[in-house]
Amino acid sequence: MTIETERLRDRVAAELLRARERSTRLTEAVDDDDLVAQHSPLMSPLVWDLAHVGNQEELWLVRDVGGRAAVRQDIDELYDAFKHARRDRRALPLLNPAEARRYVAQVRDKALDVLDRARLDQGRRLVADGFAFGMIVQHEQQHDETMLATHQLRSGPPVLSAAPPPAPASVVTGEVLVPGGPFTMGTDTEAWALDNERPAHQVFVAPFHIDRAAVTNGAYAAFIEAGGYDDPRWWTAAGWDHRQEAGLTGPAHWQRDGSSFAATTFGRTAPVVADEPVVHVGFHEASAYAKWAGKRLPTEAEWEKAARWDPATGRSRRYPWGDAAVESRHANLGQRFLRPSAAGAFPDGASPLGVHQLIGDVWEWTSSDFHGYPGFAAFPYREYSEVFFGPDYKVLRGGSFGTDASAVRGTFRNWDYPIRRQIFTGFRCARDA
Secondary structure, eight states, X not given: OOHHHHHHHHHHHHHHHHHHHHHHHHHHTSOHHHHHSOOOTTSXXXXXXXXXXXHHHIIIIIIIITOOOOSOXXXXXXXXXXXXXXXXXXXXXXXXXXXXXXXXXXXXXXXXXXXXXXOTTSSOTTTGGGHHHHHHHHHHHHHHHHHHXXXXXXXXXXXXXXXXXXXXXXXXXXXXXXXXXXXXXSOSSOTTOOGGGOSOEEEEEOOEEEESSOOBHHHXXXXXXXXXXXXXXXXXXXXXXXXXXXXXXXXXXXXXXXXXXXXXXXXXXXXXXXXXXXXXXXXXXHHHHHHHTTOBOOOHHHHHHHHHBOTTTOOBOSBTTBSSOOOTTTOOOTTSSSSOOOTTSOGGGOOTTOOOOOSSSSEXXXXXXXXXXXXXXXXXXXXXXXXXXXXXXXXXXXXXXXXXXXXXXXXXXXXXXXXXXXXXXXXXXXXXX
């Protein structure tokens, strides 16, 4: 074993532990009745998510990588996300909270034993560079963010708390010009990058302007007060139909508070903070605001160029700030603050062109449909990405305050239906140069 391999093994173990600690915090914050409840038809019961992350760990690490006997093969179908819609999972014969906790602990013990014996420096592509373990780390952290979204939808007294985000170091407004030309989109070198991030390829992007910061609560409130939700001029036909059918009047969880607005966040209602990014808006709302403002949403390629392209060298970096791993000074990630931070709160995370907080705070809608890159190859299974390709899903980028650093990077791609608002979504605008 090389020193590098042992360091990788230690890193994997630490990341697995960190993800499980977060899962534990999210599920132990409520009682068993809350864990098995269906808080929204859009979300699974929290206890389903807990057992599901264990089941995926068993399938990939214990059975596939480790070649071990099944721990609970009888529950595979119950926790197959493609077999049962979220709204139906409450009615399934799920493991109860005590059983789920025992199950994930048993699986983790076996997975760590597999990690101790796995050859991470050679052999199968699934295991090389610890990919399978990194995939499971990201999967659990993604479900932790899903569970955090479920917490936002539950009723009852608050059970989660955190310090407020840092105050902005400076006022960040306006936009920047991103020069036209080619850049490298995607990656061939990120060891734990998922299949839809690959392969790296050249993309030509015409010059464009992009906002230095995400659209704020104050700016979005101005759109509402100007009658933005009542004027079909700003909406696409599909967006206007949805706005009317769903009765949308503002972001999810907002309510009128006299002449201003308040929002309920994890059980606490308070006035919206004007300079923080707006959150819980769908794609249709984002595109309507952008048109009202005389702009548009960026394409996915524009977003990635703004986030990764270094004008001094012409190369694409891992993150807006460079190739260095995420530190707490770079971005609002990992549910440290439980809400987005104001523009300018993380100056060390800005891009060379001066675009702020492209990583963290809110997932940002783009105008692009979700498709594979040229030369895409599904790995290690089609159901991670390929089955979602097509015009039904819009791409989101950048991560949110609830996203973990292990599950976001400059190339990471998320996607959802344009009507979805339960996830921590916001946006920034762009326009042609």
